[in-house]
Amino acid sequence: MSVLSPAASSSSSADPFQLERLAEELATRELSHPAQSYPQDGSSHDLPIYTPLSHENPFLSAEKFDVEAFLLSRSHTSLQDLRAELRDYLATLKEELVKLINDDYEAFISLSTDLKGEGERLTGLKQPLGALKSEISLSKTELRAIQDEIMLKLEQRTVIREEKALLHLLLKISESVTRLESLLSITNPSQDEEPVEYEQFKVSATSNTTENNNERSPANKAKHLNRAAAEYTQLLYHASKARSENCAFVDEIQWKIDRIQSSLSSDLDALFASTLSAIAGDAKLSELEKNKILPDLTECIRTYDVLGLWRDAEEILRSEVMRPFIKKTVFTGALSAPHSPLLPHTPFRSSMGSGFSNSSSSMPPRTPFTPFTAFSTQQSAFPSSLGKTKSPYSRLLDDSDDPLARLYTQILRFVERDFSSIMDVAEKVSVKSRSSTDPFQIDTAENGRKRDGLGFDIMANVIWNELGKAIMDDLGGFVFASGRPDEFRKNYEITQAFIRSLEFMAPSAQSVQSMRAHPVYSMFEKRWQLPVYFQMRWKEIVSKVEDALALPVEPSGKPPGTADSLVTPQATSVWVALTACWSAEIYIPELSHRFWRLTLQLLSRYRVWLNDVVQDTNYGSLNSVNTINTGKVSEANTRSPTPGLSERPSLEAFSADESLLLRYVSLIADIKTLQFSTMNLWQEEICIMLPEPDELDGDGKSLDALENAVDAISALLRPMSSTVIAVLTERCIVPLNAVKKIRTDLRAKANKQLPTEPHPWITSVLRPLKVFFGLSGKDGIGAVLKTEYLDPWSKQIFENVCEKYISHVSTLKKAEESLRRLKRGPKNTTFSLFGSASPRDVEGRDEERIRVQLILDVEALRKDAETLGIIPGDSEAFVVLSNLVQSNDPPETS
Known part of the structure; x- marks a missing residue:
């Protein structure tokens, strides 16, 4: 590894590490900054840790030696000491290198000595390899020839073994045929006879079998045939295997197999027929003997099952x-x-x-x-x-x-x-x-x-x-x-x-x-022919319903009976038809879906008929009363009375209204009864008779369809109820016409005292409602509806009566106010109709008496309404009426 810097390559001979230059730069730096060498506060630096140079030094073991990084890491060491340290480390390296060479020198010298003469030895080893290769090839060829010969012998043995197995199989077939012929006592024909004379063999075999069976006891016949059947199944199994090998022997003895099958089948059929005759009672055998024959019957059936002749046994059962x-x-x-x-x-x-x-x-x-x-x-x-x-x-x-x-x-x-x-x-x-x-x-x-x-x-x-x-x-x-x-x-x-x-x-x-x-x-x-039956029943049921619906709705002249009985013949015919669909005399389970559809159709037909009845009923005052029902009640209500609502005093109109009430009450009672009875019929019978949910529309869907049909009929209750309310309202507001005469009657009286009693006609206002529901001691037309409709109808009728009462009182006040202004003239001061008047003012006293009389009448009407269970305080119209009669202000002119 080179430790020389590339920049110092030109002066490497004089100063390879440029130590002189580095020393001069360090001295110059120290002289230019003397204050930085020691701290200002006088504290001393910690002494650096001296780490000697070794092989573990990262700067010396790096792939590329970095001089500046190495020097900076040894900045605490002077260049002279660093140079001495490097020289010591260099001496150490040289010493380790010499030691390493000395340790491996002996092995190096011995290696070069041992390799002498190895070339000639390797050349001598190559000479016998060619001969050895040729010998191996020759041996391989001989072994392959021997292997082919062995495989040929094995294949020949396999063929021989298969032929031997086939011969054994043919021997088994021959032995099975011989054994079966012996078991079934079949006489073998002579060798010169052709196998085409199969019928002769069959006849002879049958006769021999019969004679042999006569010699055997009846208890052993079934077991004997069962043993023959087991042997026959084995014969068929072996014959099928031999036939798969295309063996001609099986085709040659096929006529024997057929003969055996025919003989076995005929013997089994004869035994089974005789056993059945004994069991069925044709033979004169006791019960004990018949019980002994039962095992033979079981053996025969088991034999038929082994042979697969199930249909032959069934044919004998049919024929015998x-x-x-x-x-x-x-x-x-x-x-x-x-x-x-x-x-x-x-x-x-x-x-x-x-x-x-x-x-x-x-x-x-x-x-x-x-x-x-x-x-x-x-x-x-x-x-x-x-x-x-x-x-x-x-x-x-x-x-x-x-x-x-x-x-x-x-x-x-x-x-x-x-x-x-x-x-x-x-x-x-x-x-x-x-x-x-x-x-x-x-x-x-x-x-x-x-x-x-x-x-x-x-x-x-x-x-x-x-x-x-x-x-x-x-x-x-x-x-x-x-x-x-x-x-x-x-x-x-x-x-x-x-x-x-x-x-x-x-x-x-x-x-x-x-x-x-x-x-x-x-x-x-x-x-x-179930569809034909249903069509006849459909015609029978529907024709009766249509005949009843074609009749007019004639009330019987008396109020309906109890709430659980039907009144009109139309509702009765529909109910009879509904129950007939699910009655034990008509219903068939396989036609449940058809009867269910007919049930819904009957309810729909009754709804259409009811709708026609409601639309054909023309009651002139219905729209007027509905206008009163839906109008907004206010204290300033000054609507004029409807002419047709209060002017029907004739006996013919009363009779027509009575007939209308009786008709509608009967229809409403029938609808409620039919609704309850139909749902009860569903719970008790229909839901049980209908198929499972996956076979029809589902139990939930069926119930929904029925409820929709019943609800469609119940929807017609509202217009009929409105008509009944209109008729009763008209009857109740007739006595209110007396309000117009209050002013004349009070002024005509000689007694000018304040009245203390209400008018007698106040009790007649709600009397038609009491008579209708049978609250007056007699059976009313609507007594059957009292439980369900007394409260809602009474509230509605009372609201209508108060509306009409407000109209009459408003008219009365307007008339009094007009008269008062006419008598007073333009010079008189403003005067209130019911205001406090001077005792000297006669007109004022009359107005006060009228106001007091109206208050007494309204209070009497309130008490009479409470007898019907009505709470007058909950009625908006009554509150307006009460405020109107107690007020001193004249009514506002619209």
Whole structure:
């Protein structure tokens, strides 16, 4: 590392570090600033820490030596001392370098000595490498040839092993064929016979099998066939594997396999048919013997399941058991023919099926319309391990007076007696077969015997297939009587109860699903022309409602009865129609959406009719009274009375008003009753009968639709109430006409004392309102509305009466003021009508008497209003009236 500055390169020989120059500059600086060397306050500097030069010094170990930075870091040292220190450090470095060379010199010298002659040695090592490489290549070629030969031998052994396995497989097939022929007692034909004579083998095999079966005991027949079926499935499995290898041997013995299958199937069918005959009661066997045959029945069903011949077993059940019974029971005149009692093997079980829990959750929801609400699969069938309960629909079939119910009951008893045990056994076998993984089951289906589904389906393919076709073909004209709605609904109810009871006898939920998915079931459901039935019911219901709505609203001449009874025939017909839609005699669950729409349509039709009735009613004083109701009441109200509001004294007008009141009260009472009854009908019946929310618009939306329909009808209460208030207001303001005669009557009296009693006609002002609500001791027209409408109507009518009273008093004051000014002349001083007058002034006394009389009349009106529950202080018009009669100021002229 160089410690020389680049600027001093020219004088490096004389003074390489320019120490002389630096010393001179330092001395000059100290002489020019002597005061800065020592502090002013006389305190001394701390002595610097002396750090000797070493390898750890950062300035010496830096990549580029900085002379100025190094000198500044040693500014406390003089140049002479620094030079001496650097020379000492240089001597130290030289000494360490010499020591380092001395330590590694011996190794350096020995290294150069050891490398002598290594070149010739390396050259000698390269000479044998070529020969060694050629030998290795030759060995590699030989090894590859040996490997190819070994792989060829292994492939040949693999082929031989596969051929050997195939031969063993063919031997197994041959042994299985021989064993099955021995088990089934099949006689082998001579070698010169051709295998085309298959029918002869089949006949001979069948005869030999029959003879052999006669020699065996009945208890061993089923087990023997089950063993043969197991062997046959293995044969099919081995044959399928050999056929996948394109083995011609399998094709040559295929006729034997077919013969074995035919013999096994025929023997199994014969045994199963004989077992069914014994179980069904055709054979003359005791119950003990029949119970001994049940294991044979189980073995036969298990054998059918192993062979995959489920539909063959179901065909035997149809032909041997179900079809004969259907022919004897369900025919064209079956409903009119007497039914012979069906004797069960054992006392008839209380359950209508097996596999249903007795919990409340399994029972259908209680509804007042019908006991056969369509169940979901989970509700109509349950696992057989849950026990046995009675079908909730069986009570509908206990009606001995109905021939169709008796027929269905006989069918259910037959199915219960002859098929319940068979369905239970078949279901257990199918469940066990599905739970186990049998490798031969798929190959059995590949043998040309593959069916539409896996497992037994006796309820759908045997019972309902025969029964549904028989009912549609032989009894369809009576059962599906769509032109006779009453009979149609009764038959539909009984038939649905029969189907649900039949579903309760199903061994599993899957059986119920299969039954409902069966083509015969779909065809059977389509035969029920439910839209036609609804159209007939719709016409029947709507025609009665329309006939009632076409009648005029004729009041009966007497007030309505209680609040929970309908008065008008129109409301009664609408309510009857509403209840008819959900009654047990008409309602069908599958038509719930249609009956729900009809319910809303009936309410809408009644609303339209009410609207027409309200619009057709022309009451001349209605607008005038409404003007009074909506006008702003003020102390300066000087409106003139309406001519038509108080001038209807004729008997014809009174009779017309009475008829109008009776009509509107009846309509209002019917609307309130219909509103309450409709919502109550929803809570008790409709919400229960409607389908689930996801099947219709949703329970909340349905309720909203009903509430909107009811609210639309209730909206018509306001115009009818306004009309009733108008009529009652007109009757109440008639006595107020006497206010005009107060001035004449008081002036004509000889007694000039101040009056002390109100006029008798004051009690007649609110009397029509009391008579209307029946508060006067007699039954009034509006007595039925007293609870709900007495308070609001009384307040409104009292407000209208006060408005009219204000008008009369204002007119009276104006007349008195005009008369007073006329009599006084221009020279008289200003005089108030009701102001304090001089005792000598007669006119003043008359005016005071009029004012006192008005005050007494208004006070009497207030007390009479309080008897109706009215608070006069809350009435703005009464407050204005009270202030007006007590005021001494004349009314302002508008």
